[in-house]
């Protein structure tokens with residue numbers, strides 16, 4: 001039984017396979033050759049908000065021939081305290097796959113273990129693997145192989161998206177730089193576990209210097225709302241703006257996983273100047289997730 005729980009647990013060959021298949025799903029959209037989810041129902045169990053992940057999975061599952069069932073975690077008994085393991089054992093007898101967005105990584109792992117059905121991490125506090133696989137595809141689509149590139153993540157270096165970038169850098173061998181204030185640097189133990197070429201610095205301009213990709217994410221991740229004031233104050237010097245982008249390689253990609261908070265982590269001018277790239281990223285979630293599901297269900 002295969003699952004997509006993190007970038008950490010994926011190997012390079014699987015990542016490369018998913019990227020190749022993403023290109024095929026993108027090319028073949030509207031002319032499907034196979035529908036691997038025929039007669040299947042997949043559930044999306046979400047404890048956090050979502051636009052892109054929810055819609056791209058619902059549309060993708062349908063395009064693969066399956067049905068999708070959106071379950072807001074607070075509407076099912078899970079929200080009233082039913083154990084994730086019991087939810088998993090119940091749903092595992094009724095549905096064929098699960099896509100879960102929640103807080104604790106362990107909940108996704110427990111669900112995968114107890115349900116007996118393919119399980120996808122659609123974002124936890126620890127990782128956002130579908131996002132990073134899709135972003136790797138977007139970089140490859142626009143600039144070729146990521147292996148010889150320098151990717152600079154600017155902002156909350158301790159968030160789920162940054163963590164998935166760290167594991168991706170180690171798996172694929174590209175240079176990753178993280179520019180973040182001291183309080184939002186990646187966890188030292190995580191960096192050690194991941195390995196790879198990861199430079200962490202408080203100096204955003206140094207991190208951006210000569211980079212092929214400048215990437216950012218929200219300063220206040222879901223679940224961290226109580227820390228908003230402190231985060232906005234500490235992260236203010238880490239805004240992606242024209243002055244920072246000028247430090248990067250000419251023509252560098254400016255990427256954002258969205259949702260964006262304009263004039264916070266990215267200024268409006270920079271966001272709009274790079275809107276094609278950013279919304280291509282959003283679209284590519286659909287193609288990548290179809291490739292992920294296909295990889296999970298293929299014998």
Ligand code: CP
Pocket residue numbers: 049050051052053054123131257258259
């Ligand atoms: N990037 C991303 O996961 O967006 P949503 O929160 O809208 O799903």
Ligand code: NVA
Pocket residue numbers: 123128159160161217218220221222257258259
């Ligand atoms: N780090 C963000 C990503 C949103 C897609 C969050 O967890 O809210």
